[in-house]
Amino acid sequence: MPTTQIEQQLTILLRRVQRIHLVTSTGEVALDRSAYGIMCRLVDEGGQRLGSLAQAFGLDPSTITRQVQALEQAGWVERRADPADRRAVLLEMTDEGREVLVTTRRRRREWLRVVLSEWPAEDLEQFGRLLEQFNLSIDKTVQECETPEP
Helix, strand or coil, X not given: CHHHHHHHHHHHHHHXXXXXXXHHCCCCCCCCHHHHHHHHXXXXXXXXXXXXHHHHHCXXXXXXXXXXXXXXXXXXXXXXXECCEEEEEEEEECHHHHHXXXXXXXXXXHHHHHHCCCCCHHHHHHHHHHHHHHHHHHHHHHHHHXXXXX
């Protein structure tokens, strides 16, 4: 059954992702997984409110607060007034944080290039497309589960 194979391969992938993280997080600055995820979201999608980050990662606000505080202490993230609502605060990347992320992403992407170097271009394109489709399906299903029925 396809779902059995997919579930098994996802389990293996989760273990491999941890290995990828360990292999690629060495260097001048080591980012833990939560820091990397938060920083990627802030760079890719722009400033975020704390509540939006908590919701995006499916975490309790107190958990995301602790993770963000560590990034603030490192000087990689800062709080700024939300231009749309001066009472609210947006979390934004600092220039130093952006550089740390660029360096880490470069290292990870180079590692992936090596891992995938023997794959045909068509397979790479299809794999990327299917991963995106899978992630969108997860987002849609989670959103449906979280939306209260009328």
